[in-house]
Amino acid sequence: MNYFEAVQVGRTRVNIAVEFLQSITRPCHPTLFLKMGVPEWTPVGEEMLYALVPGKNSTVAVVICDNDGNSKAMSDFVSALDGVRISGALAAKGIQRFDGEVNLPV
Numbered sequence: 001m002n003y004f005e006a007v008q009v010g011r012t013r014v015n016i017a018v019e020f021l022q023s024i025t026r027p028c029h030p031t032l033f034l035k036m037g038v039p040e041w042t043p044v045g046e047e048m049l050y051a052l053v054p055g056k057n058s059t060v061a062v063v064i065c066d067n068d069g070n071s072k073a074m075s076d077f078v079s080a081l082d083g084v085r086i087s088g089a090l091a092a093k094g095i096q097r098f099d100g101e102v103n104l105p106v
Helices: 003-022 080-092
Strands: 028-030 049-054 059-065 071-075
Touching: 003 028, 003 059, 003 071, 049 080, 059 080
Parallel strands: none
Antiparallel strands: 028 071, 049 059, 059 071
């Protein structure tokens, strides 16, 4: 797959993740269109898992990622308590938690 094709497929998958996460928490932002650490152009996966990324002062960001931990959508940083609430809402919708290391575009 060439770069342009991979980005187009990745963008579609990211848009789905952003829309889904926005249905639970606002605002959220797109993150990666392509998988990190892969030598060829590969779009992020279709899988939808969530993870909590710790921030400063007891805050977390909620991330939707694929099976490899490539982030597709990320919320703003929220209180840890709000993160637990959002996690519960995601789990109630059948989204499983990702326990590995999340790849972020930073």
